[in-house]
Amino acid sequence: MLLPSPWRQFFPGMQAFTEQQQVWLDSAATAQKPQVMLDALCQYYQNGVANVHRAQHAPGERATRAFEDARRCVAHWxxxxxxxxxxxxxxxxxxxxxxxxxxxxxxxxxxxILISAYEHHANLLPWQQLAQRQGLQLTVLPINDDGHLDIEYAIHQLSPRTRLLAISTLSNVIGHQQALEPLLTAARDMGIWTVIDGAQSAVHQRPNLQQLPCDFFVCSAHKLYGPDGVGILFARKQAAQALRHWQFGGEMVRHCDYQHAEFLPAPLGFEPGTPSTANIIAFAATLVWLQSLDSSAIAAHEAALHAQLLSGLQARGMQIIGAPNCALVSFNAPGVHHADLALLLGEQGVAVRAGHHCAMPLMQHLGLSGALRVSLAMYNDGTDIQRLFSALDQALEILQ
Ligand SMILES: Cc1ncc(COP(=O)(O)O)c(C=O)c1O
Known part of the structure; x- marks a missing residue:
């Protein structure tokens, strides 16, 4: 087999897909789950559940301990x-x-507020709406023909008026790891808040938040082989103190009467209500497992698959979007609508993403109505790529 994946066996979903003759090449949307994650989830529920941070009984204490252990695991990872x-x-x-x-x-x-031209709607719309509410200027840093930011240019755009920089380390369309350190350092030196969207990058490059000079960093568990409905907001201590509480409810107050309340600091002050306890504990188990793997072997495997994917698409005359170097490739077939191609690939059991990828302004900037995107994870192998190519060849024969 071409480029076999030694990690595929740990993902029951991938085994199910093999039986269904289904190829999964949409991990940038969401990743399949390892058995350890499923075991941790079952174990938590099977042992008897309790709410965290509010009960004196033993199950409550056990759940709280597991929950706070999970926070430690996440911080460590x-x-x-x-x-x-x-x-x-x-x-x-x-x-x-x-x-x-x-x-x-x-x-x-x-x-x-400064963002880049390649941001996902999740890192555009909250800032756009804030700008509208408060009369702020939302400035968009341009990208070059490769879809990359010019970091020197971006640094020159920072001014005393700039109060916040929100940017992602890996675009979900361009697939290029952007080295942001010099920009973040310049922003920090000017007292600008910095927010990193690590939703795509975290799974391909373990973050090192002691080194990355940002105030805030976000990512999602479901893209990291973890469960749905869990995310992480890292808020550096000093920066966390500047946050004003935004959602209100149980387990986030120090004291409250009918007219006033005093809230807890981060993290608990920003986690009102019942958390996704089981999922958070299962996510921590996933991260512990990830840490036990050889991350450089995974990176090398993903890079080899990426090179194979890119060269096969180029050889077939596909129009590649930007110059991707990591995890995914977005493209169009000349003269073919992306939705038609995705439909024919789907009919042949190949799951790729097609559309605007929640980056409509980027698509407009590129003059495209959409594109196809093939994205990779540690469990993909060379056979997945070959299946994609034969499905693509068949589809193009019909459509072109
Ligand atoms: C770059 C980027 N940022 C943010 C998000 C939003 O992530 P979630 O839907 O998990 O909140 C995504 C999701 O695809 C993404 O690709």
Whole structure:
């Protein structure tokens, strides 16, 4: 077999797909789950459940301990230092929405927010709406023909009016790991809040948040082989103190009467209500398992698959979007609508994504109505890519 994946066996979903003759090449949307994650989930429920942080009984204590252990695991995996900088959310989208409310009081009419031209709607719309509410300027950093940011140019765009920079390390359309450190350092030196959208990058490159000079970082468990409905908002200690509470409810107050309330600091002050306890515990188990794997072997495997994918698409005359170097390739077939091609691939059991990829402004900028996207994970192998190519050849024969 071409480029076999030694990790595929750990993912029951991939085995089910093999039996269904289904190829999964849409992991940038969501990743399949390893057996350890499923076991941790079952084990938590089978042992008897309890709410966290509010009960004196033994099951409550056990759940709280497991929940806070999970926070420690996440902090360790993020190389984030102390675990009180980890806030659990529902996903990257919620993390960025939280920030767009919790930082709003630091921004005044005329202040500027900077984002890049390749942002996912999750890292555009919360800032766009904040800008509209408060009369702020939303400035978009341009990308070059390769779909990359010019970091020197971006640094020159920082001005005393710039109050916040929100940017992703890996675009879900371009598939290029952008080295942001110099930009983040320049922003930090000017007292600008920095928000990193790590939704796509975290699974391909383990974050090191002690080194990355950002104030905030978000990612989603479901793209990291973990369960749905869990996200992480890392808020660096100093920056977390500047956040204003945004959602209100149980287990986030220090004291409250009918007219007033005093809230807990992060993380608990930003986790009101019952959290997704089982999923958070199962996510931590997934991260512990991920850490036990050889990350450089996974990176090398994904890079080899990516090279095979890119060269096969180029050889077939596909129009590649930008110059991708990681995890995914977006493309169009000349003269063929992306939706037609995706339909024919889907009919042949090949799951890829087609459309605007929640990046409509980027598509408009590129002059495209949409594109196909093939995305990879550790469990894909060379046979998946070959199946894609033969399905593509068949589809193109019909459509071109
Ligand atoms: C770059 C990027 N940011 C943010 C998100 C939003 O993630 P979620 O839907 O898990 O909140 C996505 C999802 O695809 C993404 O690709």
């Amino acid at each position: 993020l190389q984030a230092g102390t675990e009180d900088q980890v806030i659990f959310t529902k996903g990257s989208t919620e993390g960025i929405n939280l920030l767009s409310h919790a930082l709003a009081h630091h921004l005044q009419a005329g202040d500027e």
